Amino acid sequence: MGLELVGSETIADASESPLSISGLTVSYGEKPAVFSVDVSFQPGQMTAIVGPNGAGKSTLLKAALGIIRPLSGRVTSYGRPLDEMRARIAYVPQRASVDWDFPARVLDVVMMGLYRELGLLGRMRGQHRARAMACLARVGMEGFANRQIGQLSGGQQQRVFLARALAQGADLYLLDEPFAGVDAATEKAIINVLKDLNAQGRTVIAVHHDLATVPEYFDRLFLINTTAIAEGPMAEVFTPANLQVAYGGRLALAQLGSAAAG
Amino acid sequence: MGQDFVMLSLPPLVIGICAAVACALPGNFLLLRRQALIGDAISHVVLPGIVVGFLVTGVVATWPMMLGAAAAALLAVVLIETIRRLGRIEPGAAMGVVFTAMFAGGVLLLEQSAASGVHLDVQHALYGNLESLIWLDGWGWGALMDAEALRGLPPELPRIGGVMLGVIALTAVMWRALVISTFDEGFARTLGLPTGAIGLGLVAVAAVAAVAAFDAVGSIIVIAMFICPPAAARLMTNRMGWQVAWSVVFACLSAVLGYVLAGYGPLWLGYQNALSAAGMIATVSGAILGLAALFGPCRHRGGAPVENGAI
Amino acid sequence: MLWEALSLQLGYNATLVTLGAMMLGVAAGSTGTFLYLSKRALVSDAISHATLPGVVLAFMAMVALGGDGRFLPGLMLGSAVSAGAGLLAVTWMAARTRLAEDAAIGAVLSVFFGFGVVLLTVVQVMSAGRQAGLETFLLGATAGMLWGEAVVIALGGALVLGLVVLLRRPMALVAFDPGYAAGQGMRLRTVELAMMGLALAITVVGLKIVGLVLIVALLIIPPVAARFWSERVGVVVAIAGFFGGIAGYAGAAISATAPALPTGPIIVLMAFALFLLSLLLAPGRGVLAATLRHLRFQRRVHLRQGLLALAGGQPVYEPLTLRLMRRAGLVRADGVATETGRAMAARARLDERRWQMLRSDPAFEAAAARYDGLTPLEEVLTADQIAALDRGLGPEGIV
Numbered sequence: 001m002g003l004e005l006v007g008s009e010t011i012a013d014a015s016e017s018p019l020s021i022s023g024l025t026v027s028y029g030e031k032p033a034v035f036s037v038d039v040s041f042q043p044g045q046m047t048a049i050v051g052p053n054g055a056g057k058s059t060l061l062k063a064a065l066g067i068i069r070p071l072s073g074r075v076t077s078y079g080r081p082l083d084e085m086r087a088r089i090a091y092v093p094q095r096a097s098v099d100w101d102f103p104a105r106v107l108d109v110v111m112m113g114l115y116r117e118l119g120l121l122g123r124m125r126g127q128h129r130a131r132a133m134a135c136l137a138r139v140g141m142e143g144f145a146n147r148q149i150g151q152l153s154g155g156q157q158q159r160v161f162l163a164r165a166l167a168q169g170a171d172l173y174l175l176d177e178p179f180a181g182v183d184a185a186t187e188k189a190i191i192n193v194l195k196d197l198n199a200q201g202r203t204v205i206a207v208h209h210d211l212a213t214v215p216e217y218f219d220r221l222f223l224i225n226t227t228a229i230a231e232g233p234m235a236e237v238f239t240p241a242n243l244q245v246a247y248g249g250r251l252a253l254a255q256l257g258s259a260a261a262g
Numbered sequence: 263m264g265q266d267f268v269m270l271s272l273p274p275l276v277i278g279i280c281a282a283v284a285c286a287l288p289g290n291f292l293l294l295r296r297q298a299l300i301g302d303a304i305s306h307v308v309l310p311g312i313v314v315g316f317l318v319t320g321v322v323a324t325w326p327m328m329l330g331a332a333a334a335a336l337l338a339v340v341l342i343e344t345i346r347r348l349g350r351i352e353p354g355a356a357m358g359v360v361f362t363a364m365f366a367g368g369v370l371l372l373e374q375s376a377a378s379g380v381h382l383d384v385q386h387a388l389y390g391n392l393e394s395l396i397w398l399d400g401w402g403w404g405a406l407m408d409a410e411a412l413r414g415l416p417p418e419l420p421r422i423g424g425v426m427l428g429v430i431a432l433t434a435v436m437w438r439a440l441v442i443s444t445f446d447e448g449f450a451r452t453l454g455l456p457t458g459a460i461g462l463g464l465v466a467v468a469a470v471a472a473v474a475a476f477d478a479v480g481s482i483i484v485i486a487m488f489i490c491p492p493a494a495a496r497l498m499t500n501r502m503g504w505q506v507a508w509s510v511v512f513a514c515l516s517a518v519l520g521y522v523l524a525g526y527g528p529l530w531l532g533y534q535n536a537l538s539a540a541g542m543i544a545t546v547s548g549a550i551l552g553l554a555a556l557f558g559p560c561r562h563r564g565g566a567p568v569e570n571g572a573i
Numbered sequence: 574m575l576w577e578a579l580s581l582q583l584g585y586n587a588t589l590v591t592l593g594a595m596m597l598g599v600a601a602g603s604t605g606t607f608l609y610l611s612k613r614a615l616v617s618d619a620i621s622h623a624t625l626p627g628v629v630l631a632f633m634a635m636v637a638l639g640g641d642g643r644f645l646p647g648l649m650l651g652s653a654v655s656a657g658a659g660l661l662a663v664t665w666m667a668a669r670t671r672l673a674e675d676a677a678i679g680a681v682l683s684v685f686f687g688f689g690v691v692l693l694t695v696v697q698v699m700s701a702g703r704q705a706g707l708e709t710f711l712l713g714a715t716a717g718m719l720w721g722e723a724v725v726i727a728l729g730g731a732l733v734l735g736l737v738v739l740l741r742r743p744m745a746l747v748a749f750d751p752g753y754a755a756g757q758g759m760r761l762r763t764v765e766l767a768m769m770g771l772a773l774a775i776t777v778v779g780l781k782i783v784g785l786v787l788i789v790a791l792l793i794i795p796p797v798a799a800r801f802w803s804e805r806v807g808v809v810v811a812i813a814g815f816f817g818g819i820a821g822y823a824g825a826a827i828s829a830t831a832p833a834l835p836t837g838p839i840i841v842l843m844a845f846a847l848f849l850l851s852l853l854l855a856p857g858r859g860v861l862a863a864t865l866r867h868l869r870f871q872r873r874v875h876l877r878q879g880l881l882a883l884a885g886g887q888p889v890y891e892p893l894t895l896r897l898m899r900r901a902g903l904v905r906a907d908g909v910a911t912e913t914g915r916a917m918a919a920r921a922r923l924d925e926r927r928w929q930m931l932r933s934d935p936a937f938e939a940a941a942a943r944y945d946g947l948t949p950l951e952e953v954l955t956a957d958q959i960a961a962l963d964r965g966l967g968p969e970g971i972v
Binding site: 561 | 609612613614615617618666669670671672673675676678679680682683684685686687688689690691693694695697698712786787789790793794796797800801833834835837838839841842844845848852858860863
């Protein structure tokens with residue numbers, strides 16, 4: 001396992017897309033969940049992946065990261081095969097994807113983010129612990145370091161996952177539904193952290209389902225419903241016509257109304 | 263007293279402890295991965311393995327049988343995984359199909375070979391024969407320093423001892439990767455960890471431990487040690503490291519108490535013959551689990567969730 | 574000999590055992606289906622291993638009372654009691670502690686079995702080395718079975734089968750959709766208990782024939798095999814019963830022909846053969862059918878993607894796509910599109926554009942939900958509707 005240092009000095013090649021997907025098709029059984037998607041995410045931007053339930057948002061992310069196997073497609077990161085760029089990518093899975101009854105403390109989970117740095121046998125030193133604590137502080141969870149993870153609320157679990165990703169010190173952050181089922185305070189804390197990351201020049205891509213907050217939280221939008229519908233700056237893509245294609249019918253109009261009102 | 267102990271009781275005690283620890287360590291991870299019953303499946307297919315090992319080589323010797331058992335265990339694991347994926351069957355049922363069918367094949371082959379006049383001991387495979395693993399050259403504690411006497415140790419001892427040390431070393435080296443991929447497999451994969459290989463490696467280590475242990479102590483203890491000490495340990499603590507430590511303590515405790523109760527219990531009650539040590543060790547581990555389930559500090563799920571006010 | 578066995582001409586005992594095994598197989602297969610569908614197949618493993626201490630304790634009690642320790646109904650009663658205790662222990666541990674059900678199953682089966690082995694050695698101590706013959710319960714044995722025992726097994730098999738037939742409706746409902754069943758006012762726990770109770774009864778009856786290690790197979794393998802053939806609960810239950818019955822009948826009959834063919838393993842291997850056949854050959858869920866379907870599907874996806882790329886003037890990277898397109902005559906060896914390729918690409922592009930139109934039109938909401946990149950529009954809309962769409966498309970609409 002590599003001991004390569006992961007740090008901010010790697011934010012170079014600003015022109016290269018941190019995540020570029022071409023011809024990606026994934027299917028569960030006989031129906032494609034994601035069909036022939038081509039998309040290149042822009043570096044240094046905050047992009048939301050948006051679409052209705054079952055549109056393949058999470059599937060796209062998981063297939064891009066090699067967590068599930070696609071039927072076809074190529075994925076590159078910063079112009080290289082994704083496998084070579086793992087050190088620069090941090091992934092925040094859906095909260096419900098793990099068993100929170102696992103015997104671990106909050107700090108143990110955050111330390112998992114240091115794995116690429118520590119490797120299998122690297123000594124855990126004071127500075128590592130301090131870094132993990134600092135990441136917890138950034139999500140407002142420093143007081144919970146020794147808490148058993150099963151005792152956390154949904155919002156707190158989500159923050160712990162975000163802190164683990166922060167500990168990875170990556171350039172590209174991929175988040176799967178980070179705002180699903182969390183309280184308002186957590187939502188605010190998370191978006192602030194993401195905006196900070198973005199201000200430091202890091203790329204943030206998040207699966208999101210709340211149309212009302214999309215324009216406020218993100219710079220760019222990727223609309224998907226099985227196929228790619230549109231990708232671009234928020235103002236250009238967040239249009240009734242596009243949302244109609246993605247959502248079909250009344251749902252989009254209703255959601256759009258609430259977005260306009262808010 | 264010292265001489266009797268070293269000659270008759272020390273080797274079985276040490277062998278029992280080694281077997282218990284070698285099984286309990288991977289058992290911790292299998293438990294958390296909801297694969298606790300893989301130990302059950304593996305120990306059932308040991309029987310067909312040794313029968314085939316015997317039929318192929320034609321001799322009743324340890325190594326061919328152990329190799330046969332190990333091959334059967336690996337075959338079972340591969341078959342379970344294949345059937346589960348190909349047939350989209352839930353893992354428990356896939357295990358049930360594979361290990362019962364292989365066990366049935368083993369019994370059938372056994373009867374066939376018995377019909378041709380060879381006797382293989384099924385009960386040995388099930389209950390082991392811990393009590394008979396004595397050290398005739400163990401003339402006293404000093405024999406532990408005596409190279410000549412050490413050569414007379416029952417061969418099961420270095421075998422299971424070596425396997426235990428191997429399991430301990432692997433657990434220590436792979437610790438971080440095991441913990442991360444057990445807790446969050448998707449995240450582990452984004453770190454570049456080969457989660458499939460780690461999962462398979464874990465089961466393979468469990469299989470090796472099971473085969474080495476069954477040879478000395480029989481397959482009942484194997485199943486019990488895969489599950490009971492880790493399960494009891496899970497109810498004692500909420501931290502992975504401590505859980506593994508507790509499971510080792512419980513495994514050793516089961517081995518020692520079980521052996522002593524089986525060997526000396528009947529004497530205390532005025533009977534001559536000893537009871538099955540393997541069965542007693544499993545029973546004691548169950549009693550420990552029962553106590554942990556009733557009184558363990560972390561026996562309940564979760565705990566009171568702290569709500570979002572406290573940020 | 575085999576024919577005589579299969580046609581029940583090997584004497585009363587063999588005939589009774591064969592019929593008993595068949596009824597047991599039918600009952601086990603159908604009961605096991607309910608367990609399998611509620612994802613608790615291995616509970617039966619805990620039940621069966623937990624019978625051992627009961628068998629031995631019953632033996633000891635009957636000897637202590639001066640009776641025949643091997644009196645089958647007594648041993649069956651003992652095994653039922655301790656299997657019931659094991660079942661309770663599993664349920665309690667899974668419900669009251671943080672341990673998952675699989676851990677509870679493993680713990681109960683190994684500990685009860687271990688305790689049973691200790692008790693077996695106690696019997697040996699008491700009887701000063703005389704064989705009690707209880708070991709036959711581990712692997713089952715029908716050779717030398719008494720007439721009375723055969724009757725008990727046949728009657729037991731019939732009784733359990735009757736109960737399964739009686740309770741099949743509520744059990745099917747609970748296994749298939751517990752939420753709905755509860756909404757119908759059904760008492761879930763009672764029905765679940767009945768399921769487990771039946772599994773327990775099957776274990777107890779089958780113990781003497783099949784042995785406690787292998788009785789599990791009768792509860793697991795036929796249902797898993799049957800599941801390949803149907804998506805409907807009632808049908809799966811029936812097929813599982815049928816498979817179980819065949820395995821029991823043929824297994825018992827075959828084993829009656831020679832002493833070195835033990836009943837339990839033969840029955841289990843028969844069931845396993847049925848499973849293998851189902852796994853490979855069943856239409857729909859079978860491996861062969863699924864593989865063919867997957868390959869065809871993969872081909873469709875790659876061709877469609879390739880055609881869309883051709884139409885858009887983009888390069889095709891994927892080697893598999895290129896190979897499939899070459900084989901279909903859509904591109905030449907050097908990667909340039911053929912006449913057919915260009916025509917099909919144009920069609921694919923038109924189809925895709927029509928879909929695009931359709932998806933952006935609220936009037937077609939229901940049809941739009943069927944979009945998956947592969948379904949041809951002709952399957953969803955009538956020719957008239959497509960013509961209407963095309964009018965909106967214009968001569969060369971933007972994509």
